[in-house]
Amino acid sequence: MNASIKPIRHPRFDCVIFDCDGVLVDSEPIVNRVLNQMLNELGIEISLEDSTRWFLGRAVREELDNIALRRGAPLPENWLSQWLARRNAVLEAEVQAVPHVREAVTAIAAAGLPICVASGADRVKVKLQLSRTGLVALFQQDEREHIFSSTEVERSKPAPDVYLLAARTMNVEPSRCAVIEDSPAGITAGVAAGMTVFGYAARNDAASLLAAGARSTFTDMRELPGLIG
Template identity: 45%
Template sequence: MRYELVIFDNDGVLVDSEVLSNTLLAGYLTELGHPTTLEESIRDYMGAAMHRVHDLVFERSGQRLPEDFDEVFHARVFAAFERELQAVDGVVEVLEKLSADGVAYCVGSSGSHERIRVGHRKTGLDRWFGAGEGAGRVFSAQDVGRGKPAPDLFLYAAQRMGVAPERCVVVEDSPLGVRAARAAGMDVYGFTAMTPAERLEGADGLFSDMRELPVLLAEKS
């Protein structure tokens, strides 16, 4: 079997943003009276859309986050991205290999389109996912009714790219993303550079160096 579409999660898979953004999220929630550590933020919110933050805080505290929570948080994240964000080591080589082999690829991210664009512009990945041949390859939880772990985002990406779900493979680093890929009927490989392997239970394969991914994909060709 040859995969016809590789769907990449964005944060932690394409851009090295998870520690950066979760540090800011934990700090902001703590400021607002909802004490949260970095480890708790990663455990509870990594790979999730922003509505999960609102839902879990309300479920646990009975309090709503401020109406401008998303706006303030994203402003802090974007400022940090401009200062510090880098592409995941080895991901450019993977994209070059996929392009050379004629395998389609896209992004399926819980992040907003603006967050994805800012990160890609800062890291140079907009070359692969921005204008020209890269246009139309970015899909966000904003595009669908339900974010991960629902399968909607990955199914939407596959439909827009014109590939059947069973011909797709997802690259994820979060438990929610693995569950979403499984629910979509897609194979999924778990990236363990930051996430403990045991948290990605259900993945078809695990790898810790992005340069290992083409080998895993070739094994299914």
């Protein structure tokens, strides 16, 4: 455990739920770069900044109609599968864990707090990234994998479905769950689920996370155990 992280002596919650992209893995710059390239290839002239803002915390598969509308024509039949293949290939080559997140998660688990992942992304992406960074083992307990994704629910974030699924499966009341999120859409989902949300603002604007309902924000994962304790 990192010496700069103090042990949690009095946890305030019964479960800590982590978003994946931008919280556990530093994937968003990678994914946004590939998505921006593919949008421009479709003839949609859009800056990296604007496409990043558009898709922050949202699933691409749920924005297909909006992409077609902006293009002014239907998408090619295989566009979504091409997007997934290109995205996964680049993530496999480049994705890294968020700095100090391994130590923070380890400290929280060492306090006896159940932990899990609840992502708005598809399960293939979540597993690829957690495996690539070696974080997946942190969320495997008692021969069970405590990982939840948009693949298992009807609606992705900002709907609360994946967080409610996580709470049910972990057998914890939503009001006793802490959520770690980095996007307004994800924070909206956690708040709608009745959970306490902490906003990780290393890359995204802290004011927007607070406006979405975050209890507080932080910029260094070494701060997280102190917020939970």
